[in-house]
Amino acid sequence: MSDLFDTGPRLGRTPLAAALRPETLDDIIGQPKLVKPGSILRRRIAANALGSLILYGPPGIGKTTIARAVGNMLGKEFRPLHATRDGVKELRKIADEARIRPLLIFVDEVHRFSATQADDLLSICEEGTADFVGATTGNPYHALPPALVSRSTILKLEPLSIEEMEKVVQRGVDHLAAQGIKVSLRPEQRRLIAGRSGGDARRALTTLESLAVGHDGAVTISDEMIAEAYEAAAINHDRSGDQHYDVVSAFVKSMRGSDPDATLYWLARLIHGGEDPRYIARRIMIHASEDVGLADNTALQTAVAAAQAVEKIGYPECQLILAHAALHVARAPKSGSVTRGIGAALGHVTSAPPAAVPLYLRDAHYKGAESLGHVGYKFPHDDPRGWVEQEYAPGVAQGAFYQSDARDAATFEKRADAFWEALTGHPQPRRRF
Structure with a gap:
């Protein structure tokens, strides 16, 4: 998958997103933690010690752009690879070239690399043959080989805020004006485009370009034009990422x-x-x-x-x-007693020796059970209260697992606590806050 301002097919003109590709980190809109003075990325560039870097985040937020800007600032040739198009042969060829001239190898969708590709990439990283930047939309701790993750600095990019997106849209408007296309866009329309783009700068610029294209000299954007541009456009939602x-x-x-x-x-x-x-x-x-x-x-x-x-x-x-x-x-009122209770019980079962089932609780529905000592069970329904006091789990004290979350509301749990406290004379253990 391409990234922010990635160059599209050339049909005699440069797409707006590609034309506005920033050249340095100073030109980047958004990602303030990443590009601020003194950030780890700035320090590595200043020391000419980039090493291996993984840029992680959703589409359209600047992964390719940042990688290109880093290459410019390091004065290194930018060599892009795509995991689904370029194989081991291309990777090794670039590695050989990197031994004679400074290169920055960029791999888009690095999570799609095969095991063989990842092994070759690892050898390049370990030898320091070239600086490497990988881009992925998947969580690198889940999607990438652990060996590659351990050898790389992981930087997470966030979707642009609506204010940052407005700046992107305005930068596009200014660029079009410099090209002789004056776009009249009301502030609320600019914000609408920014908001509907879901933090994806490339999407915002593509929408702006589609609104402006085909007009001579000047164009006034109407609400109907924006509605048409977004007709049936789904919100970005990657169901697997x-x-x-x-x-x-x-x-x-x-x-x-x-x-x-x-x-x-x-x-x-x-x-x-x-x-x-x-x-x-x-x-x-x-x-x-x-x-x-x-x-x-x-x-x-x-x-x-x-x-x-x-x-x-x-x-x-x-x-x-x-x-x-x-x-x-x-x-509904909330209670976490079920979750805590079964969690505590499972923890006890997996860590403590199993308790023997008391004889009076063992199965007695067969001939000979009494001779085995399976007697003494007190049947609660024979008591007018519907309850008798007897031990059901040896070594498990009341409140060891279940602790009520009853609060002031008249919930089932609150009513149950009151009922059993009155019946048994024992206070119900409650979670301490």
């Missing part, structure tokens, strides 16, 4: 945080991006128990019903069902 997991994470954390508006926003992002509704429903089911749990048992019922419904009803109607279930989880 980091963005997928980041948006899902924001969605479930908004439900956990009891923010219905944020829950609907991130749900809408997932729906608009074409996320599988069955996947969304599964996430809602999980968090109905993980975050609501005993505070409202009906949340899980709603989530399960939603999962069953989306199996029968596809988009667009199932968006209502998903919103219903997600809002139930978001609006």
Whole structure:
């Protein structure tokens, strides 16, 4: 995949994104931590000791641009490779060339390198034959060989803010004016283009260029022209990459945080991006128990019903069902006692010797069980209270695993605590905050 301001096919003219490619880090819009004075990237350039660098982030935010700017600042020839087009032969050829002249090798989509390509790249990095910059949209700690990660400096790039995107759009407007095309764009229209581009500068400039192209001398951008440019344009959403997991994470954390508006926003992002509704429903089911749990048992019922419904009803109607279930989880009182309890119990089971099942709790539904000593079980339903005091798990004290998260609200957990405390005379262990 190409990156910000990457040169497209030449048809007698230079695309606007390519024409505005920054030459140095000083010209970069955005990535302030990366390009600020004293940053690790600046220090490495100043020391002429770039080494191996991995630039990681979504499309259109400047990975290729930064790599080219670094090459310019180091005074080294920029040699781009693409993991899906250039094989071991090209990599070795460039490595041989690097031994006689200073080169900066740039590999786009480095996560697509084969094992053989990665091995050759590693040898170049270890020998210091050339400086290397790799670009990837995938998390390098997941997508790249650990040996390459350990030999590289990892720098994460963030999507541009809307204010930074407005600067990109204005830079495009100024460049077009210098070329004799005066674009009249109202501030709110500039902000709309900036916002609809989702932090992707190349996308913003491509949209601006499509609005301006074909006009002689001057063009006044109308709202209808912008609507046409964005007709059926989906929000960037990579269903297999980091963005997928980041948006899902924001969605479930908004439900956990009891923010219905944020829950609907991130749900809408997932729906608009074409996320599988069955996947969304599964996430809602999980968090109905993980975050609501005993505070409202009906949340899980709603989530399960939603999962069953989306199996029968596809988009667009199932968006209502998903919103219903997600809002139930978001609006319900919260309890983490289920998650903590099973986690603590599993931790104990995997680390401590197994406890023997008491004789009176062992199976007694067969002839001869009594002769084996499987007697003494007290049947709770024979007691008018529906409860008798007896030990069920030797060595497991009350509150060892389950600790109530009951708060002031009249939740199921709160009512259950009051019921059992009154019945047994024992206080219910609660989580200490």
